[in-house]
Amino acid sequence: MEEKNLFDYHSLQEVAENFSLTELFTLAKQKNLDEWLESNFYTTESQQLITALDDKVSDAELKLIICKIFNLDFETLSADELDEISRCVAKNQRHELFFDKRNDGKKAAFVETQSELVRELQNGAEVLYLYGGEFRIPHNLHGKTYIGRNNAVIDFTDDGDIDFDERDIIFEGLQIFIHHPVTLRVEKSKNVKILNGSRTALESRPTLQEIFSILRGRNPFESAENFSQRVEEMRGVAVGTALLKDENYFYDAATFEFAPKWNFEYVAILKGYVNGKDFYVKLSPEDAQRLYINERKLQIFADFAYIDGKLTILNLYFETETLGRIFIENILRALKGKQFDADEKFSSGSGILALGYGLELITNYED
Amino acid sequence: MRAFHTLRTKNNLDFKLADFEILTLIISALEWKKHNGEIFLYTDSVGRKFLKDVGILEIWDGVETSLDEMQELGIDEKIFWAGAKLFALRQQNFPCVMIDLDFIVWRKIDFAQFKSDVAVIHRESTDIPCYPDKNYFRFKNNFSLPQNLNWTLEPCNTAFAYFGDKNFVKAYCEFAFEFMKSAAPTENQTGWDLLPYMVFVEQRWLAMCAENCGVKVHSFSNIFELFGGQKFFTHIWGHKQILRENPADAEKFCRDCAERIKHDFPDWAEKFSVHCKNSVQKFFQ
Numbered sequence: 291m292e293e294k295n296l297f298d299y300h301s302l303q304e305v306a307e308n309f310s311l312t313e314l315f316t317l318a319k320q321k322n323l324d325e326w327l328e329s330n331f332y333t334t335e336s337q338q339l340i341t342a343l344d345d346k347v348s349d350a351e352l353k354l355i356i357c358k359i360f361n362l363d364f365e366t367l368s369a370d371e372l373d374e375i376s377r378c379v380a381k382n383q384r385h386e387l388f389f390d391k392r393n394d395g396k397k398a399a400f401v402e403t404q405s406e407l408v409r410e411l412q413n414g415a416e417v418l419y420l421y422g423g424e425f426r427i428p429h430n431l432h433g434k435t436y437i438g439r440n441n442a443v444i445d446f447t448d449d450g451d452i453d454f455d456e457r458d459i460i461f462e463g464l465q466i467f468i469h470h471p472v473t474l475r476v477e478k479s480k481n482v483k484i485l486n487g488s489r490t491a492l493e494s495r496p497t498l499q500e501i502f503s504i505l506r507g508r509n510p511f512e513s514a515e516n517f518s519q520r521v522e523e524m525r526g527v528a529v530g531t532a533l534l535k536d537e538n539y540f541y542d543a544a545t546f547e548f549a550p551k552w553n554f555e556y557v558a559i560l561k562g563y564v565n566g567k568d569f570y571v572k573l574s575p576e577d578a579q580r581l582y583i584n585e586r587k588l589q590i591f592a593d594f595a596y597i598d599g600k601l602t603i604l605n606l607y608f609e610t611e612t613l614g615r616i617f618i619e620n621i622l623r624a625l626k627g628k629q630f631d632a633d634e635k636f637s638s639g640s641g642i643l644a645l646g647y648g649l650e651l652i653t654n655y656e657d
Numbered sequence: 658m659r660a661f662h663t664l665r666t667k668n669n670l671d672f673k674l675a676d677f678e679i680l681t682l683i684i685s686a687l688e689w690k691k692h693n694g695e696i697f698l699y700t701d702s703v704g705r706k707f708l709k710d711v712g713i714l715e716i717w718d719g720v721e722t723s724l725d726e727m728q729e730l731g732i733d734e735k736i737f738w739a740g741a742k743l744f745a746l747r748q749q750n751f752p753c754v755m756i757d758l759d760f761i762v763w764r765k766i767d768f769a770q771f772k773s774d775v776a777v778i779h780r781e782s783t784d785i786p787c788y789p790d791k792n793y794f795r796f797k798n799n800f801s802l803p804q805n806l807n808w809t810l811e812p813c814n815t816a817f818a819y820f821g822d823k824n825f826v827k828a829y830c831e832f833a834f835e836f837m838k839s840a841a842p843t844e845n846q847t848g849w850d851l852l853p854y855m856v857f858v859e860q861r862w863l864a865m866c867a868e869n870c871g872v873k874v875h876s877f878s879n880i881f882e883l884f885g886g887q888k889f890f891t892h893i894w895g896h897k898q899i900l901r902e903n904p905a906d907a908e909k910f911c912r913d914c915a916e917r918i919k920h921d922f923p924d925w926a927e928k929f930s931v932h933c934k935n936s937v938q939k940f941f942q
Contacts, residue, residue, distance in 0.1 A: 566786070595792060602792055605845075617845040646896030647883040651763055652684070653913050654888070655920055 296326050302335075306360040311371055314356050318343070323356070335359045350378040384421060388439040393417045396435075401425075420444075420464070424533050424587070432457040438464035443485075443533065443587050448472065454479065467531075467587040487589050492526030492609055501527060504594075504601070505558070514599070521596040526609070529556045530590040532569075539578050545570040546578050550590055559594070563603045567620040577613055584612045658693050658768045658819075660754040662686065662717070664700040664708070665724055665741035667734055672703055677900050677907050679711060679937050680914035681893055682758040683929075686716045687922050689756065692765040696756070699745035701725045712933040716925070723748060732837045736851045739859050740837055742815070747830040751823045757816040759893035766877070766889075773821035775867055776875040778890065779883060780811035781860065787852045788812060788861060794854065795846070800839030807868055812861040816892050822872065829866045833858045915940035 296317060299305050305314070305326075317323040318339060327336035342355050354375050356362070364372065381402065389400040398417035399410035407425055410418060417435045420442035427436060427444055429452055436444070442464055449470035454461070461479035468474070471488045490498050504524055508517040530552040538547040547570040552560050573581065593604040606618040662682065666672035674682075689696045698717040700708070701724040708714045724741050732740050746755055752768065760778075768776075781788075791802050820826050836858045842851055867874045883890060893900075900907040919926040919941070930941035 600790075602790070604792070619845050619847075619850070621849060645899070646759075646892055646894040648761070648763075648887065648889075648891035649893070649896060651761070651888060651891045652910075652917050655917075 296322060297329070300330050302332065302360050306362055306366075311353060311356065311362060311367055314360065315349070315353055318352060318356060327359075332359075348378070350374045351382075354378045354382075388421060389419050390437075422536075427459075429454065429457065429459060432459065434458075435460040435462065436464060437462045440536070441465065441583055441586050443467055445469075445587070446472070446474070451475075465584075465586055483584065485585055485587055487531060487587065489528050489589060491528060492591055496524050496527065500524075501555075505555070507601075508596075508599075514596070518596040521594050521601060524594040526591045526593065527556075528589045529553050529560065529592045529606070531587060532590055532608070533587045534582050536582060539573075539575075539582070541575055544572055544574055544578075546573050546581075552590075556592075559601050559603060564620075569606075569618055569620050571608065571616045571618055573613075573616070581610060581612050581616075585610050590618065658752065658754055658766075659750070660689050660694065660696045660756050661745055661749060662696065662698045662756060662758055663724070663742045663745045664698060664704040664758060665727070665734070665738070666701055666703040666707065668701050668703045668725065668728070670703060672707055674707070674711075675901065675907065676911050676935075676937050676940070677893075677914070678758065678897070679713070679935065680911055680918070680940070681761070683713060683716060683918060683925075684914060685756065685758060685761045687918070687925060688761050688763060690718070691921070693754075693762060695719075697721065699724060699741075699748070701727070711935045711937065712929065721745075721748075730834065730838070732834070733840070736840060736842070736854050737837045737858065739855055740834075743830050743833050743859065746820065746826060749820070749826070751826065752819065752821045755815060755818045755820065757892070759897065760816045761891040762817065762889065763891070764889050768819055771819050771821055771875055773825075774873040774875055775813075775821065775825065775863070776819040776877055777813040777815055777863070778817040778877050778892070779814050779879050780864075780874075780876055781814055781880070782811060783809070783861075787856045789853050794857070795841050795843050796839045797841040798839050800835065805869065806865045808865075810861075810864040810868060812856065813863045813874060815859055815863065816894070817877065817890065818863075819875075825867070825870050825872045828870055829863060832866065833862060836862070911937075911940050 294308060294313075296305065296309070299308060309317070314323060317326075321343070324336045324339040324343070327333075327339060338355060338359065342352055347355075353371065357367075357375060367375065384402075385400045389398070391398075393416075396416040397414055398419065399406075399413070399415040400419040400421065401407045401410055402421045402423060404423070404425055407418060407420065407427075411428070411431060411434075416433060417437065419437050419439055422440040422442055424443045424445050425436075426447070427434070429448070436459070438461070444461070444464055444466045446466050447469045449472060451473040453475040455475050455478045458478075461476055461482045463481045465483045465485050466474065466476075467485040467487045469487050474484065476482050490501070496504070500520075501524065504517075504521055508514065530550045532548040532550050534546060534548055539545075540547070547568060550564070550569055552564065588608045588610060590606055591609055592606050595602055595604045606620075608616045608618065610616060662685070686696050686698075695718040697719045698708075699721050702722050704724070705714070705720055705722050708720075714720060724744060727734070727741060727744055730740075730744075734740060742755060742757075752771075752773075754768070756762070791806070791808060794802065840854050842854065864874060866872075878887060878890065883892070900910055915926070918929070926941050930938065933941065
């Protein structure tokens with residue numbers, strides 16, 4: 291079969307009819323495509339492609355640019371390509387909505403992931419629009435402005451005080467979740483909320499030492515009653531964190547699901563409890579939105595009990611400024627999606643997880 | 658051997674059974690009568706009227722509406738929807754067999770071997786998510802679970818169960834009703850979180866009570882055998898949900914049931930084709 295030669299064609303339409311997106315993408319990366327555009331007097335389009343390559347845009351972005359230049363037909367794209375392009379288009383639309391082009395002449399970037407943030411910082415961006423996710427920022431890069439969009443959260447894991455003002459690091463519209471009891475100087479920043487993720491427990495007790503003592507188990511010379519009493523005092527222990535994502539709010543069910551990040555100190559107790567479960571809180575849309583806007587990342591607190599010789603979890607909950615205590619519920623993944631109906635006439639309750647048996651005997655007429 | 662069905666409507670005037678449920682219970686009753694003995698229905702007033710209107714009340718050897726008394730018990734039937742089975746059980750003479758409406762026995766069974774013991778269709782694993790540890794449960798009125806319960810015992814599926822001794826049933830039901838009256842799920846135990854309460858009292862407590870009373874629990878079968886091509890028992894069970902969600906499958910299922918009734922019980926099929934006042938009638942025409 292004769293190999294196609296791009297330079298045998300001279301119009302955008304001809305190229306679109308004879309080359310797939312994948313082929314054009316490869317040609318673009320090899321710098322043949324912009325050369326073809328230039329040689330066929332598509333100067334504007336050539337420049338668009340060159341700029342994209344120089345800016346090292348993502349593969350998806352490059353494909354989108356090629357699609358637009360050649361006006362490719364949707365039906366010529368594979369499902370994966372279409373999906374990739376759609377996501378890129380959605381991201382560009384978010385960029386348009388949330389990115390302010392006036393940045394006092396500073397180099398600005400719009401990022402949605404930590405790796406995008408790192409890449410843009412490496413490229414010298416001075417103003418970073420952080421969209422939606424959870425980010426960690428390097429506090430040794432001075433003179434940066436971080437602007438939050440869609441309730442982005444900064445996860446601050448350092449355990450020392452930081453004077454961000456002195457470093458000319460400015461925050462705007464962000465929630466900063468601290469993991470240790472630190473002081474952050476952010477007086478030059480605007481609309482910043484510090485979320486306290488540093489508590490070991492809700493109250494002054496149990497202390498960390500008391501918790502560790504209990505995690506070791508009952509002293510052999512200690513009565514079960516006494517140990518149980520000590521465990522009863524293990525109330526409001528911080529066992530993990532949760533980051534709320536708006537796409538995990540389900541309006542009809544009024545549930546806000548989340549994927550907890552558990553504290554490994556409690557792995558022995560938690561692993562059996564959390565196995566196979568999804569976690570959520572029940573909130574009206576209004577309350578869910580308020581919580582999302584004000585306290586997107588939260589600590590998870592637990593109460594414990596000592597039952598049948600085993601340390602076990604009694605309750606899990608958030609303790610929020612916005613809505614007070616919110617109990618965390620869970621559902622077994624095996625049951626998810628099945629509607630609980632109190633009038634459902636399951637003859638034996640365990641049947642929710644089983645199909646029937648012997649159904650074929652209804653049509654088996656042998657005596 | 659005398660058996661009983663239970664149908665509880667809570668005297669809800671909007672109560673309905675799907676066609677496939679009606680056809681299944683017809684087969685359940687008639688096949689029992691064919692192979693094993695008498696069968697009675699324990700229901701409430703609305704249940705009786707419903708089945709009379711359907712035109713199938715005569716399939717049972719007798720119908721009792723004693724479940725009307727359940728309103729007075731102070732049990733939350735949203736949690737304990739199968740509480741009616743136990744309410745009916747404690748009215749029986751023994752030995753007797755409790756059989757679910759969606760359970761069919763296709764053969765004669767020798768019950769004499771079980772004497773005053775208990776026999777259940779199969780045991781269940783405590784690994785099933787609906788069997789949590791005892792600290793899961795919450796109660797009111799100072800009720801608490803006895804310390805001597807054996808939580809390692811496998812629960813008993815009671816879709817089909819034989820009871821040989823009235824004293825055992827008395828002990829089983831007395832505690833069960835106390836449990837049901839005293840259950841007080843927390844406000845965050847909702848939806849599926851309530852299921853463990855029901856299956857504890859119906860199925861798990863049965864095994865524990867039997868051990869405490871020194872009563873042996875036999876199994877007619879096991880879950881592998883039941884799903885593995887045996888020819889004795891049919892249990893629609895969770896497949897009901899599939900039929901509810903797939904009308905075409907339900908339609909076929911109904912036709913299969915009707916054909917079976919026509920084959921095994923032509924006289925009854927003839928009656929149903931004339932006297933059924935329900936959409937069920939079309940399957941017999």
